[in-house]
Amino acid sequence: MPAPQQTIRRSLLVLSAALSSLALTAPVALAAPSPTPASTPTPSTSPTATPPANMSSVGGTRLALAGTQVNQAAGVPVLPKDLTARSWIVTDAESGDVLAAHNAHWRLPPASTLKMLFADTVLPKFPKTTEHKVVASDLAGMGTGSSLVGIKEGESYTVHDLWLGVFLRSGNDAVHVLSHMNGGVDRTVADMNAHAQDLQALDTHVVTPDGYDEAGQVSSAYDLTLFARSGLQKKDFREYCSTVSAKFPGGTTKKKGKSVRGTFEIQNTNRLLSGDSDVSVYPGIAGVKNGNTTNAGATFTGVAERNGKVLLVTVMNPEKDEHNEVYKEAAKILDWGFQASGKVRPVGELVAPRNAAQSSAQPGATASGEAGGDTAGTKPAASSTPVAAEEDGSSGVGIALAIVGGLLVLLAGAVFLVNRRWPLPDLVRRRPRP
Numbered sequence: 001m002p003a004p005q006q007t008i009r010r011s012l013l014v015l016s017a018a019l020s021s022l023a024l025t026a027p028v029a030l031a032a033p034s035p036t037p038a039s040t041p042t043p044s045t046s047p048t049a050t051p052p053a054n055m056s057s058v059g060g061t062r063l064a065l066a067g068t069q070v071n072q073a074a075g076v077p078v079l080p081k082d083l084t085a086r087s088w089i090v091t092d093a094e095s096g097d098v099l100a101a102h103n104a105h106w107r108l109p110p111a112s113t114l115k116m117l118f119a120d121t122v123l124p125k126f127p128k129t130t131e132h133k134v135v136a137s138d139l140a141g142m143g144t145g146s147s148l149v150g151i152k153e154g155e156s157y158t159v160h161d162l163w164l165g166v167f168l169r170s171g172n173d174a175v176h177v178l179s180h181m182n183g184g185v186d187r188t189v190a191d192m193n194a195h196a197q198d199l200q201a202l203d204t205h206v207v208t209p210d211g212y213d214e215a216g217q218v219s220s221a222y223d224l225t226l227f228a229r230s231g232l233q234k235k236d237f238r239e240y241c242s243t244v245s246a247k248f249p250g251g252t253t254k255k256k257g258k259s260v261r262g263t264f265e266i267q268n269t270n271r272l273l274s275g276d277s278d279v280s281v282y283p284g285i286a287g288v289k290n291g292n293t294t295n296a297g298a299t300f301t302g303v304a305e306r307n308g309k310v311l312l313v314t315v316m317n318p319e320k321d322e323h324n325e326v327y328k329e330a331a332k333i334l335d336w337g338f339q340a341s342g343k344v345r346p347v348g349e350l351v352a353p354r355n356a357a358q359s360s361a362q363p364g365a366t367a368s369g370e371a372g373g374d375t376a377g378t379k380p381a382a383s384s385t386p387v388a389a390e391e392d393g394s395s396g397v398g399i400a401l402a403i404v405g406g407l408l409v410l411l412a413g414a415v416f417l418v419n420r421r422w423p424l425p426d427l428v429r430r431r432p433r434p
Helices: 003-025 111-125 159-168 172-181 185-198 221-231 235-241 325-340 413-418
Strands: 085-092 097-102 131-133 156-158 243-255 258-267 285-293 297-306 309-318 398-401
Touching: 085 221, 085 325, 097 221, 097 325, 111 159, 111 172, 111 185, 111 221, 111 235, 111 285, 111 297, 131 159, 156 159, 159 172, 159 235, 159 243, 159 258, 172 185, 221 285, 221 297, 221 309, 235 243, 235 285, 285 325, 297 325, 309 325
Parallel strands: none
Antiparallel strands: 085 097, 085 309, 131 156, 243 258, 285 297, 297 309
């Protein structure tokens, strides 16, 4: 039998067995509606004080339920007892399996983790070498108290500079400049909402591209994980979200009659990536984005690799009021995920984008997600420091994670639903520790 037919037959057998198992084991009382069709009215964008009894069932009926969802069984480690986040989820980044979740579809303010969707939407539109001179209107409309990287009116910046400002310092000024380059804030918000729909991130409603608190702006732990997983298919996205520190252009001054432009260092505010006084760099961490606002509290999505396994974690608004609590809880969930992977039966899955079945069988420049076309030979700028973390059991041996994506070659749209692995090869590149 030809190899493609064997793969299809094997995939269908796996699907049949999985469906049979689900039919035998899932209680009828847990049944929930199918994912909301595009024609169904959008649910309310007002966050609720407590998780709704029934939420979206995108990814599986278990994920529509309030509370913690995990298939505890013999050999499966017990979840950490001191998790206080209003919502969290841990998944296999490649297979899409949801290992465990807590209120995964609860629609909550996302803070700057929404910048992952912004980047996934806008990043491919401009080559990183493109320069833009900032005008006053580029910086208009930012919310009071916005996080800023320090962009100056009248100065020119490359797209590469701007994305470093977005990912490392969560600079709303960099987001607004890129949004104006994209046709304006309103256009960018519309693009982001459309892209969220394409990704089947149906809990998300974008009002501002930077994640600043606005009425009606919501997302969910499930959707934020979809954004991270999609973004990690893009080479430039991977570079920026794994950069620990970089030199950023400062203002231009006159020295001895010559114009001189200085630089200053910016550090990534993702504490599992850069570390802090009470948080260590997480082994195998490679991004992706953190956030914190008054309404959202602390939010975080991270990706980490251990022994060839890649996990994504999203944590939203821990109730425990301790310094760096969102990172501490994310680290505990990741630890559990790596211990449970291969032992725990999934409670759901990360769905594929709506256009996945129509993707080309051979990914090209666009499918690889490299900004502005084919930049396969592009290396990180010398001013950027990619993250390096110690391998388990190593003695000071550094590894830098470069999550490299591209959709699995599709045999057919139906086969993608079964073989839904979204491979991230070349997971580990050895680089000197910064």
